Amino acid sequence: MAEGARIAKYSCTKRHVWRDSWYFSRMAMPDLNLLVTLDVLLQEGSVVGAAKRLQLSASAMSRALARLREETGDPLLVRAGRGLVPTPRALELRDRVRQVVGEAEAVLRPAMKFDLATLERSFTIRSSEGFVETFGPALLARIAAEAPGVRLWFVPKPDKDSTPLREGTVDLETGTIGKAMGPEVRTQGLFRDRFVGIVRKGHPLSRGRVTxxxxxxxxxxxxxxxxxxxxxxxxALQTLGLMRRGAVTVGGFAPAIALAGESDLIATVPEQHTRRLWHGLHRFALPMPVPAFTISLFWHPRMDADPAHRWLRKLMVDVCAVGRS
Structure with a gap:
């Protein structure tokens, strides 16, 4: 074979190899746009709701769901009565997809110069009652001085489930670490606290040694x-062979302290966390050893590098450090 023919055959073979490699790589690459669709579908749990959010027709969203089912090999959302419910595979994917999409959005978002004086942003903070009353005034004063365009939205904390942090409906959360807290959630201690007894002034336990x-x-x-x-x-009482008798059970610290302040009831609450709530009442140390605990700040790792979020985290740490002194 002539030298020119051999070179031509080699070049042709090389082009075919490159073309085939490119073709198969294209075939193997998934449509990443489907991740956004899947994220919205799993959040909405509805084809119609997802279609409205993405400004698509219901038929287009149904076709997208069909493609997702084909890609994942799972029905993802199945009919239950009039609505759709996620399959176990969909529940497994939901948090992972939300994180991936959130990180992708952060990568593609234009970098902006961080200026506290002109920052316009709202943050949602989930906390138990007592935290806002005790630390809120100082926190808002610092925000007004440093970033007057920032607005806080405090919401109640009925449980320790970290789903709101993962889903992005809550930016920050305060409290103690619980078993329901996701392993990926970031944590920073704010202050140590202990339980104390609260009674009205003139209560029998406000006089003499409390045993x-x-x-x-x-x-x-x-x-x-x-x-x-x-x-x-x-x-702690059981170790001493004792038991306290409850006349009423309430769902939070504020009503417990309010009842104790207007009756002969005894409320047992976190000392620092509820300091503004029991102000003016009689406080006493518990007469038996009860472990102290740490009140912490929680956030999702996707917010680690966000400069405004990082600023607010530091501000809360500083305010709590001053507030407990």
Whole structure:
């Protein structure tokens, strides 16, 4: 074979190899736009709702769902009555897809110069009652001085589930670490706290030495947000062969303190966390050893590098450090 023919054959073969490699790589690459569609579908749980958010027709969204089912090999959303419910595979994918889409949006978002004086942004913070009353005024004062365009939205915290952080409906959360907290959630301690007893002024426990027997013999207002009335205080009493008697159970610290302030009931609450709530009432240290605990700040890792979020986290740490001193 002539030298020219050999070169031509080699070049042709090389072009075919390159073309075939490109073709198969294109065939193997998934349509990443489907991730956005899947994210919205899993958030909405509805073809119609997802279509409205993405400004598509319902038929186009149905076709997209069909493609997603083909790609994942799972029905993802199945009919249950009039609505759709996610399959176990969809529940497994939901948080991962939300994180991937959120990170992709952050990558593609234009970098902007961070200027606190002109920052216009709202942050949602989930916390138990007492935190806003105790630390909110100082936090808002700092924000007004540094970033007057920032607005806070405090929402109640009925449980320790980290789903709102993962889904992005909550920016920050305060509280103690619980079993329901996702392993990926970032944590930073704010302050150490302990349980104390709160009674009205003139209450029998406001005079003389408070012993475990005197404390247990009183009538208590119990606090339970999750239907459980036994906690660390009751465990400490049990080791002494004692038990406190509850006259009423409430769902938070604020109503417990309010009832104690207007009756002979005893409220047992976190000292620092609720300081503004029990101001003006009599406070006493518990007469038996109960473990102290840490109030922490929680956020999702996708917000780690966000400069405004990082600023607010530092501000909350600073305010809590000053507030507890």
């Amino acid at each position: 475990p027997q005197r404390y247990a013999a009183g009538t208590h207002v119990l606090i339970s947000r999750r239907g459980l009335e036994m906690g660390a205080v009751d465990a």
